[in-house]
Amino acid sequence: MAIADSAGDTPDLVILGAGTTQTAAIEGISAAGADPALRVHTPSADAEIVTYGDVADAPTVPVSPSGCPTPAVVTRAARELLGFEWVTVDAGLTHTAGAPTVDFGIDQGQDIRKAVAVPEAQAIVDRTRTYTRELSVDRIAVAETIPAGTTTALAVLEALGERPVVSSSLPDNPMEQKRAVVEQARTASDIDAGDCSGSPIEAIHAVGDPVQAAVLGMLLGATDAGIDVECWGGTQVLTMIALARHAGCSAELSAATTSYVAGDDSAAVHALASDVDAALTVTDPGFAGRDHPAMAGYEAGEAKEGVGMGGALAALDRADKLSALPDQVTTVYDRVCPPEVIDGH
């Protein structure tokens, strides 16, 4: 039941879970925003960019501290080439987005170093499970945007007793810092590694984030209803698949990520996908040799994934349109980052 003329083999609907956690205020942990003050706007800005092709209400385009633009630019470029339907679920945004969002009343996540990270984890899962269960579609994709999401993913993987490996939006994954934060989180919640095996809600409640809860519910609701569901992303969405497995979901689940995540030795994404019984697609966007500010950062190991980028690349590849991506990324970048915006940093 896709809108007419969406090209190629794409889902009927791509749903972005967009939220925030106070964990992102920890210095040095995330590159999803130029600084911590701007980082809280990143998921709202991401939603605006994929929806409108530009920021609307958000103060600026999210860039890493070194200037690499958000993967939302790449996903938007893919959307302009493929025309897929897109919905953003507010999974704990702190700033009202100028983009349309589905409002289930989900709050920002707490710093995971507190005893409770997501007080309403069960209610969020119940709510979003009903949402996707009742969609009149055959096939959906889910994606995420939440600064510090790999840190909360690491915490959840440890709590579940899964392989504790995650990627990073930074060229050098600050794994030691992440592990220290996660250890503080587990101590505050009185959880040892593996204690939440078979109890995914408990894992999110103690050390997770609200986007994990929202996406977990959407995965469960879709599979309840026999809707095919694919996950567009890397180690964060694989963590969400792990949560679904620990909730007893045995349906076919897949993830599609970028060659940057697959090439991140700190992440072991293939092993993690295998652990959680998820088919994994890896796609190279073809940015090599493009000396352009929208693409060079990715080749240098920044950003890597997010806002559905990996799945958007896979959908482009299936539609045989991947070669058109770099030029379209340039078009989107020139729209969202006109010179005066760059100078404003």
Add this chain to the structure above:
Amino acid sequence: MAIADSAGDTPDLVILGAGTTQTAAIEGISAAGADPALRVHTPSADAEIVTYGDVADAPTVPVSPSGCPTPAVVTRAARELLGFEWVTVDAGLTHTAGAPTVDFGIDQGQDIRKAVAVPEAQAIVDRTRTYTRELSVDRIAVAETIPAGTTTALAVLEALGERPVVSSSLPDNPMEQKRAVVEQARTASDIDAGDCSGSPIEAIHAVGDPVQAAVLGMLLGATDAGIDVECWGGTQVLTMIALARHAGCSAELSAATTSYVAGDDSAAVHALASDVDAALTVTDPGFAGRDHPAMAGYEAGEAKEGVGMGGALAALDRADKLSALPDQVTTVYDRVCPPEVIDGH
């Protein structure tokens, strides 16, 4: 900057202002919902239908008391044929929609028989004016869904001193009842006909509704920015154009409505369009002779317009796809109104 493959000559973005007013609780004034209790859900359900192709959270598909389905079904069918981008602005919804909505914190309108109908009229106009002014698009359309919207339109036209003629979602326009309500509204607000000439915000504040405020702001913001804007609807959107004229807007503005509104002798839509210097397009959906529950009601004079239907028809006509509409309406109707839903009434 439209998403790829949207067919024909369509706007980059169609924006629905969706809201409610307590005026709709007056018995007999609106057919936008089977009864007053269900009517408060109508705009949320409309947004869901155009977004997803089916209701999601809303309790049921909006139908008139006799069973004619909401024009959202027709607009959705057109969208499946044309693929245009769609955004819903929450302009005073009382029930959180399962559809994504842009949230500017706009409240439900008061019963216009009270002294003040839209306390925050100025703030709403300011907010939505900024919203469209900053969109990176060349061309937008605006549309409306608000039960009792023709009654509040009549009140505003009178307050502005414009021709007091509006259409109706009922086969027999209850103009006497509307005029009585509007007279009570003007008395409560101490406004004579024409008192608000040149003061559009005052007119909305006293006797209007929040969707008028939201759409007025969007019209002003778009024309501020040199964005082409067309209005998809009948006498309600012409009232919004009248408000823009009284705000000093001299930009080219147009409306596109259905043959049902144009054929409604109580409405004088051509004269109203001429009064407010708006080019008017009228399109016949080709439902004549279709003995189908989704279309027969329209041919009998029900619903007539709303949720962008008239503009969607015009866009289909420009794309030479109008002849495909009736079959697509059948497809959408069968999806949104399966037998068990109909039986539920």
